[in-house]
Amino acid sequence: MISVQQIKNILLNQELVDGLFIVEILVKQGNVILVSVDRKEGITIENCKQISRLIENTLDREKEDFELKVSSPGLDQPLKVHEQFLKNIGRKVEVVKADGQKIIGELVNVNKEYIELEYSEKIKVAEKKKKQIVINKVKINFKEIKTTKVVISFK
Numbered sequence: 001m002i003s004v005q006q007i008k009n010i011l012l013n014q015e016l017v018d019g020l021f022i023v024e025i026l027v028k029q030g031n032v033i034l035v036s037v038d039r040k041e042g043i044t045i046e047n048c049k050q051i052s053r054l055i056e057n058t059l060d061r062e063k064e065d066f067e068l069k070v071s072s073p074g075l076d077q078p079l080k081v082h083e084q085f086l087k088n089i090g091r092k093v094e095v096v097k098a099d100g101q102k103i104i105g106e107l108v109n110v111n112k113e114y115i116e117l118e119y120s121e122k123i124k125v126a127e128k129k130k131k132q133i134v135i136n137k138v139k140i141n142f143k144e145i146k147t148t149k150v151v152i153s154f155k
Helices: 004-012 045-058 082-087
Strands: 021-028 032-038 067-071 092-097 102-110 114-124 131-141 145-150
Touching: 004 021, 004 032, 004 045, 032 045, 032 082, 045 067, 082 102, 092 114, 102 131
Parallel strands: 032 067
Antiparallel strands: 021 032, 092 102, 092 145, 102 114, 114 131
């Protein structure tokens, strides 16, 4: 059986497209290999073909047959690696924390330990009759995050 580490080694030991990063590698029953890659500028079909050829030319079908699919991560998929968070700074995201709390806001900062979101909410201010919109910033440690997805809007 082909291993995830084998595929990772193939990709890491070769010079690939500038800025390319691995999002996920899965090897399913029957040697079905699923490789998800991305880069800050976005991934092209040509980039996927290059990676596919590299893997196919390195693995030996005579020893072990396999099926290979190389793609970019889907828009509906949660962010999985640090580079994806960096790529999406400035975009609206939905974070579901480990305790189930949902926060939707703009991703404004990312470091190795946490992300920072900016979001607005209406709250009652003591002297005012109407609720006021207040801009909040919150830092969420990666350990507290269950999932983070980019919010897709068609404006």
